[in-house]
Amino acid sequence: MPTFFDTYSTDQYAEERSRNPCYPFVDYAELQLARWMNERMNSTTIDEFLKLDWVRCHMPSFHSSHTLRSWIEVQPSGPVWKTATIKVEGYPHVARYGEPKVIFRDALECVEYLYGHPVIGPYVSTGPQGVHTQAGERVITDFSTATLAWNMQSKLPTGAEVVGLHLGSDKLAVTSHSGDYEMHPLLLTLAGLPAAMRSKLSNSAWICIAYLPVLKFTVHASYQSILANRVLHEAMDLITENLKIAACVGHRMADAWGNVRLVFPPVVALSGDLAVDPWKLHDFQRECKKVGLNGVHMPWWRDYLFADPSIFSVPDLLHSDYKFFFDHLLPACQIAVGADELDRRFAARHKRIGYATLRRVSEVKQMTGRMHRETMRTIIVAIEGAVSPGFMRAMRAILDFLLAAQSPRHTPSSLARMTTDLRTFHHNKKAIMAAGGRGSLGHWRIPKLELLSNYVPFILTHGTLPQWSCDSVEHLLRTEAKKPFTLFTNHRRADFSEQCSRHLDRIEKMENLELYALLKIHGADIRTSLRSRDEMTAVELQDAASHGVTRTLLGQALPGTRAEFCVRSRRMARNLFATGSLSASGSTVAFNLNKQPSAEYAVDKVADVYSIADFHAALADYVQDLHLDARQRMPHTLSPDYRDIGFDHVCVWETYRIQVLSVYDDAVRMDPETLRAIPPGPKYPFGMCDPVIIDSLSADGSLVAQVRVVFKAVPRDGHVLPECLQTPLVYIQDFEFADVDEHGLPMKAADILMYKLRRRCYLDHSGAVHRGGEIVPLLNIVRPVDISPVHAARAMDRSLNELSALELPGYFWLNDMWDVEVHGLLAG
Structure with a gap:
């Protein structure tokens, strides 16, 4: 079967596109300009822009907004927008809200569009998957690994495929400070897409399929919600009419390669607000209230195979x-x-x-x-x-x-x-x-x-559950309704939903034309360039979700051309594992230090600046490999302060960046985090130093520490430093577990179920108390953690604040609830 991009070679302008893939625009640069103007400007602004003197000297081939939009309208279209009016006999509506009109696209056509689109389609799961740990435990992640996918697949004919649908809907006010205009978009995506891909809106994995009617009736306030819900369900009946048929008998549609598939599209999740009609309204309303029902007697899912509120009503x-x-x-x-x-x-x-x-x-x-x-x-x-x-x-x-x-x-x-x-x-x-x-x-x-x-x-x-959260839907409501609404000046209630639908249609056409033009300009065959989800590793799937599926497609189809940078994508978090940063081979953590250090000090000066008396001695211990484990966990240094360590100066950094892999899936890179090791000063009287987990050679395998200094040795002229000094180092002050069992292993405190920590301190020859510290390579840091002071009293110590929380208390809690990753690592 022909794919979506095949329509560009068969429509009325196919001959012109054979000579100029950007037709009717002169070239790709003008196409980019047209796409940007269409998306960001209304017609008045476009005309004003084209009348500027500088623009007149560099005039594009279109001279007005009317010409630009007429050119866009003739481009190949995705699912076509339609309009229908819903009648509610016997209950007049408020005139200023206009007729109860639903503006929609056929939901089955939208499924075909996403399933066969070369950008989205290759990532759709082709069936249920069984994933297990090395210990044989079943792993549950995306919808394709859950039991519902297996149960639905088992009821289908051989060779058929379940394509679960995820709907999202909510009502929102589109006016900012005045007015009561509301819109109710209905969104759709494919549940078979990876969760990380659906959650990132720049991947265009969601499609707006309808603007549901928002209206009021001239009836008692108690009946408003019943009548509004009746209208919503009738609209949903209209939108999902063909989906219901396909869910019963299947529907043949083309995948991204043009292969024909027999697809069954059940609704498996509904996020947001979509109400779940009788003739004697007063009596019906009274009886519904008795049992907590909302008064809808003909719900839209009543004749939809596999669709049931107990199935698609997802926790949010x-x-x-x-x-x-x-x-x-x-x-x-x-x-x-x-x-x-x-x-x-x-x-x-x-x-x-x-x-x-x-x-x-x-x-x-x-x-x-x-x-x-x-x-x-x-x-x-x-x-x-x-x-x-x-x-x-x-x-x-x-x-x-x-x-x-x-x-x-x-x-x-x-x-x-x-x-x-x-x-x-x-x-x-x-x-x-x-x-x-x-x-x-x-x-x-x-x-x-x-x-x-x-x-x-x-x-x-x-x-x-995170894949079904309303976060994406809440944001899409603004991009699919509120943002288009603000572009237009004609805000008549009867028109602005149609304006928004036309605007979204033009954006969709321009994005598809831009992608088609890029591929044709470079002579790429898109069918041979696509890779299926089964051919990709977990890391490649995560990279595609993070970088953007359009950029990933162009990178695969047009390697070496840098064409992927011609399309917009979300701002990506830096990948410290791939940018020449500091990371050991096979490590799950990477670091980045600024090229320019914060300062350079003599070794003995560091002790004064950072208020660390034993810095020089700790360096000497490190050079002799007398680290914490080698000296049997003694909290004090063993080397004298005057021992020569082979260098005189160090460069220090007050901030450094760290990126770790997820404890749940090492194919997932967490966003980089900036940590600090700032010395005491007027702004931070105690300094500002973040706690981390350090990889240790001891029996318990790790220890919690506070990084006080991040530095690197500066070699003397004509000298080469030993290998242990050629890497960035950190001076840390250690914490120890306050509660241990008879074997010396740390124990969680009762009730709060957290590890209690205390500073490791020692007494010097004069009887003064000092914190125990040591120097380790920066690469020994495993991940940042959160520790909080132990209050242990009804009233908190008033001397504590955000600057002294890690400096004054004697005991701390290792807060394993700070994020999902640390919770998964420590709370089990």
Whole structure:
């Protein structure tokens, strides 16, 4: 069967494109300009731009917005937009909202478009997959590894393929400060795409398939939602009409190579807000209220094979996890600890680059997603010492559950831990009640809490939860509705949805024409350039998701031409593993130091600048290989301060970057993080130094330390340094585990279930206390961690703040809840 790009060779302008692939534009440069103007400007702005004197001297072949848009309109199109009016007999609508009109594309055509598109299609999973650990445990990640995909596939004819659909929808206001205009886009993507690819919007894995009607009726307020829901379901019936037929009997469609496939497209997930109609409305509404129903008597999924609310109603981490915490758990902690005291504890934590500062949390009425996340991951160490053991056990258990739900990978063991965590919370939640944590409410009948019991079954059937989160849908609502709406000046309610649909159609046509032109200009055969998902390694799939699937396609089809940089893509996080940075062979961590160091000091000067008395002696120990393990964990140095170490100066860096691989999947690179080793000064009286985990040769395999200095030795003139001094080094001050068992292995503290740390100190000959430190290679750092002071009292030490949180206390918690990666590494 012909693919989408074959239409460029068969339409009415095929002959012109054989001579000029950019037709009707003069060349690729003009095509880029036209695409940019069409996407960013409305018609008035385009005309004004083309009338500028400089532009008149460099006039493109189109002289007006009308000409430009007429040229775009004749390009090959994807799924065609349609309009239909929905009648609600007997219930007049408010006139200013216009007729209940749905602007839509045939959903089956949209599935065909995505499935056969050369950019998206090759990454669609061709069937269920079985993945297991080396120990034989089943691994659950994407939808293709979940049981629902296997169950659906088993019911299909031989050779048929399940292409699960993920719908997203929500209503949003498109006016900024005034007006009440609302739009209700409906979005679609293929559940068989990798989760990382669907979550990155620059990959264009989502497609807008409809603008659902938003209207009001001249009826009592109690009936508004019933009638609105009736209209929504009738619109969904219209949009999914052909999908329902295909789900029953299958539909033959071409994949990215033109091969014919028999496809069954069930809806497996619905994210966002889409309501789940009777003739005697008053009686029906009264009876529905008795049992908590919304009054829809003919739901759109009633005749859709495999479609059922119990299947496609997916838990949403954005609203279920974070909103549940913010609405119920955080207030309980504020009541038990005291709002002001808890605010002080939130503020008294080590400040890190890239993370929100939590100040006056109790006064915040609306939080960003980042603040929600970091408040949730800090709450356990913040309430420690101020709540009862039962309260702590309940909070720790429920937050372990919520954090584990965000994991990108699950096994039966991890799901069993989640079940245990939820059971532990329910066994101990009475302690929260006893502390007054529920306020005036004397119960735990919370719908969001009841939904948590569905998490584990849903992960088994659908795969991990982050891939179904509303994050992508929430952002797409703005790019597919609010942003196009602001481009146009004609904001009549009856017209702006049609304007937005035409705008999205033009953008889609220009993006496809730009890709077609690039491939034809360089003479590439796209069918031979495509690689299927099965032919790619896990690293290549992750790189494609990160770099952008369009750029990846051009890089494969046009190697060496740098054509991939002609198309736009999201700003990529730097890959420190591939840019000549510091990384040992086979290591899971990479580093980057600025080419220009922050300063250069004499060796003895470093001790004064950084307030480290034993820096010179620690260097001498390192040169003699008397590191911490070699000297049997003695906390003090063994070399005298005056020993010659073979160099006199060092270059120091106050910041350095680190990038690690995911503990769940070493094909996934985490975003680089900037860490600091800043000496004491007016801004930072104690310095500002971040804690890390160090790879150690000791029995427990690792240790927690604070990096005080990052440096590299400067050789004397005419001298060559030994190999151990030719690499960047760090001076660290160590922490040790405060609680160990009879074998000397670290133990977690009861209730809070975290490791307690303390500084490793020693007494000098005069009886003064000093922190134990040593020098190790920079490459020995494993990953950054978060440690927080142990409060151990009802009232926090008021001398603590974000600058002194790691300097004044004697004991600390190794906070394994700081991120999903560390939680997976330490919390098991």
